[in-house]
Amino acid sequence: PEEVRIIMIDPKIVELACYADIPHLLTPVVTDMNQAASALWWCVNEMERRYSLLAKFGVRNIEGFNEKLKKSKDKGEPLLDPSFNPNTADEDETTPELEALPLIMLVIDEYADMLGALAQEDRAKAKRVETLIVRLAQKARAAGVHIIIATQRPSVDVITGLIKSNIPTRIAFKVSSKVDSRTILDQGGAEQLLGMGDMLYMTPGMSHLTRVHGAFVDDGEIERVVNFLKENSETNYLDGILNTHSESDDS
Numbered sequence: 611p612e613e614v615r616i617i618m619i620d621p622k623i624v625e626l627a628c629y630a631d632i633p634h635l636l637t638p639v640v641t642d643m644n645q646a647a648s649a650l651w652w653c654v655n656e657m658e659r660r661y662s663l664l665a666k667f668g669v670r671n672i673e674g675f676n677e678k679l680k681k682s683k684d685k686g687e688p689l690l691d692p693s694f695n696p697n698t699a700d701e702d703e704t705t706p707e708l709e710a711l712p713l714i715m716l717v718i719d720e721y722a723d724m725l726g727a728l729a730q731e732d733r734a735k736a737k738r739v740e741t742l743i744v745r746l747a748q749k750a751r752a753a754g755v756h757i758i759i760a761t762q763r764p765s766v767d768v769i770t771g772l773i774k775s776n777i778p779t780r781i782a783f784k785v786s787s788k789v790d791s792r793t794i795l796d797q798g799g800a801e802q803l804l805g806m807g808d809m810l811y812m813t814p815g816m817s818h819l820t821r822v823h824g825a826f827v828d829d830g831e832i833e834r835v836v837n838f839l840k841e842n843s844e845t846n847y848l849d850g851i852l853n854t855h856s857e858s859d860d861s
Contacts, residue, residue, distance in 0.1 A: 611843050616715045617653070617851070619646045621723035628832050633843035636714070637851045643727040645852040646718075647735060650742040652854040653716055653755055657746060659693070660711060660753035666692050672754035676710045714755045716746070722763040740772065747776035764793045778814045781822075783807075795819065 611633040619640045620626035626639050640646045660672065667689065669675045682689050688707040696703050718724060728736035746757055759777065761768055764785060774780075774796075782800035785791050791800035795812050799819060803809065807824035 611846070612710070612712060614713045614715060616717060617649050619649065619716075619718045619724060621646075621720045621727060625719045626717070628829070629836060631845050632836055632839045633845055634839070635845065636848045638847065640852065642852075643724055644731075646724060647728065647739050647742075648852050648854045650716075650739060650746070652851045653714065653746055653750070654742055655854060656714065657750045657753045657755050660755075661749075662693070663708070663711075664753070671752040672711050672713070679708060679710055711754055716755065716757045718743075718757070718759045721759045721761040722765075722768040725768065740770065744772050744776050747773075764790045766793055769793055778812075780812045782810045782812075 614634055615636045616632075616634045617636050617640065618626045618629060621641070621643060623641045629635070630639055637649065640649055660675075664670065664672075664675055667675060667678055669678055679689055690705040691708050694705045696705070725736050725739065728739055743757065743759070746755060750756070757777065759773075764782075780794055782791060782794040782803075784803035784805045785794070785800045788798040788801050791798045794800060795810060797819070800810050807826060809822050809824060811820040811822045813820075
């Protein structure tokens with residue numbers, strides 16, 4: 611948990627429920643889609659905060675920042691938080707030391723359902739959510755924020771050109787048609803997969819798709835791993851993630 615923190619968004623409520631309260635979670639598994647939009651805004655704000663820190667300390671990515679932080683601590687010269695705003699009423703308040711930045715993994719299951727739920731209430735909000743995801747995909751990697759998006763409906767209104775151009779690493783399991791395969795991978799092939807974990811993997815820099823087979827993990831094994839994690843670390847949620855708003859949300 612000190613190295614990786616996770617935000618899970620689960621529109622179907624039950625798909626990710628088995629991971630509830632694992633110590634890696636920054637917030638409880640998100641099942642309300644308005645709260646999901648807030649979580650995305652928090653990720654963008656956190657990305658910008660991290661970039662400010664990288665610029666302040668003259669490093670290019672989160673690995674460089676954490677290495678500089680470690681060297682400074684080893685010298686007995688810890689780095690102080692430059693964004694700290696002291697309370698003038700408390701003269702004894704001191705600037706806190708910076709801590710190592712963990713990787714943040716944003717996991718969105720059933721992306722199409724999330725967009726659909728938001729669009730029913732406010733189409734503009736659904737569009738803003740896509741914009742936030744694209745913004746994170748474009749910039750967040752160096753700041754240590756990564757995205758995993760899954761959907762069972764690979765249509766062009768869900769996997770849009772903007773999403774595809776900014777999330778170049780993709781995996782396709784067996785799909786029903788060549789059109790669906792092209793929507794995901796820009797080429798056919800996924801319609802011929804065998805199912806049961808058979809998949810095609812696409813990543814930048816590769817001239818061809820890689821065929822991979824995923825391991826089957828049953829519910830009992832997931833439960834054992836989750837229980838082990840809970841027994842060895844406590845849940846430590848961060849306040850404020852689910853009520854982060856943009857200016858446009860308030861208007």
